[in-house]
Amino acid sequence: MNAVEVSELTVRFDSFTAVDRITFAVGVGEIFGFLGANGAGKTTTIRVLTGLLSPTEGRVRVAGRSFADGARTIKSRVGYMSQRFTLYDDLTVSENLAFTSGLRKIPPAVSAERIQRLLRFVGFNHSPSALVRDLPGGLKQDVSLVAALLHDPDIVFLDEPTAGVSPAARSKFWALIRGLAREGKTIFVTTHHMDEAEECGRIALMRAGRIIALDSPAELKAQSFPDPLLEIEWTAGAPAGWRESLLERGAASVVPYGLHHHVMVNNRAAWDRFVGEHTGRLTVRTIAPSLEDVFIRLVEGADR
Numbered sequence: 001m002n003a004v005e006v007s008e009l010t011v012r013f014d015s016f017t018a019v020d021r022i023t024f025a026v027g028v029g030e031i032f033g034f035l036g037a038n039g040a041g042k043t044t045t046i047r048v049l050t051g052l053l054s055p056t057e058g059r060v061r062v063a064g065r066s067f068a069d070g071a072r073t074i075k076s077r078v079g080y081m082s083q084r085f086t087l088y089d090d091l092t093v094s095e096n097l098a099f100t101s102g103l104r105k106i107p108p109a110v111s112a113e114r115i116q117r118l119l120r121f122v123g124f125n126h127s128p129s130a131l132v133r134d135l136p137g138g139l140k141q142d143v144s145l146v147a148a149l150l151h152d153p154d155i156v157f158l159d160e161p162t163a164g165v166s167p168a169a170r171s172k173f174w175a176l177i178r179g180l181a182r183e184g185k186t187i188f189v190t191t192h193h194m195d196e197a198e199e200c201g202r203i204a205l206m207r208a209g210r211i212i213a214l215d216s217p218a219e220l221k222a223q224s225f226p227d228p229l230l231e232i233e234w235t236a237g238a239p240a241g242w243r244e245s246l247l248e249r250g251a252a253s254v255v256p257y258g259l260h261h262h263v264m265v266n267n268r269a270a271w272d273r274f275v276g277e278h279t280g281r282l283t284v285r286t287i288a289p290s291l292e293d294v295f296i297r298l299v300e301g302a303d304r
């Protein structure tokens with residue numbers, strides 16, 4: 001059985017189409033990444049999958065049910081950490097978690113034990129009587145995750161859970177995500193960090209409301225870069241107009257990358273001529289494409 005099934009889902013706000021006929025499924029226990037530029041439609045999709053928003057068209061099933069006949073069951077099996085920070089700043093960690101337990105109708109005895117277990121799980125070593133306002137960003141995210149897990153959901157939606165936290169806190173957070181997946185939970189996560197996307201079993205790339213690619217990171221790289229990807233560096237300064245000249249000849253797509261450029265060769269003969277014309281000024285090495293290369297190529301458009 002799939003944890004999530006989406007068929008021809010469309011969401012319109014007035015005449016604006018935020019999600020445009022997307023179809024996909026997420027298997028039980030997957031870490032499924034949802035990627036796309038700002039405004040691509042990721043949060044809107046998650047709001048539909050958590051029952052906060054009704055589709056304009058199309059069907060969704062979550063935990064084997066549709067919202068029409070099983071909203072209560074779905075909500076009991078789904079956890080949601082929203083993109084906006086949802087804890088109360090002026091309540092303590094304990095008060096926030098007790099409040100969420102109350103909303104979730106978790107009996108106090110069960111909730112006390114769970115809160116302790118989950119705070120241990122996320123490695124929370126701060127005082128539970130600290131005001132949330134006074135916690136560093138990474139710890140707030142940890143407490144938000146605990147709040148999303150209090151009712152022991154099978155499917156966890158994490159909308160940019162690591163936005164604005166330090167690299168160390170991000171990497172720790174992903175260790176938690178992997179731990180949840182090992183327990184058999186399904187993780188549906190959005191991120192703008194490509195190193196995090198690498199951690200996903202499969203990723204969907206969204207652009208302007210549509211899913212434009214969906215596969216494992218390795219497959220996406222293989223499919224997006226059928227030809228070798230080269231990293232080039234001008235060792236004695238780049239000649240004026242070289243990119244335009246390369247693009248005009250149809251030789252390659254070129255993307256600036258720090259001090260280098262990443263080049264995908266589309267026309268071997270034209271590329272070889274180009275390299276020949278610049279012998280001694282250009283170093284070229286073949287590199288493995290990263291997900292960032294894939295993202296730039298597919299989501300932001302190939303030739304910049």
Ligand SMILES: Nc1ncnc2c1ncn2[C@@H]1O[C@H](COP(=O)(O)OP(=O)(O)OP(=O)(O)O)[C@@H](O)[C@H]1O
Pocket residue numbers: 013016018036037038039040041042043044045083
């Ligand atoms: N309630 C709403 N009314 C009108 N437009 C909306 C509403 N919610 C979202 N939108 C629009 O729909 C589009 C998709 O928004 P969404 O929040 O799903 O994007 P996103 O992929 O989550 O982006 P981000 O990476 O910035 O979080 C955006 O253009 C947004 O402005």
Ligand SMILES: [Mg+2]
Pocket residue numbers: 042043044083159
């Ligand atoms: Mg969003």
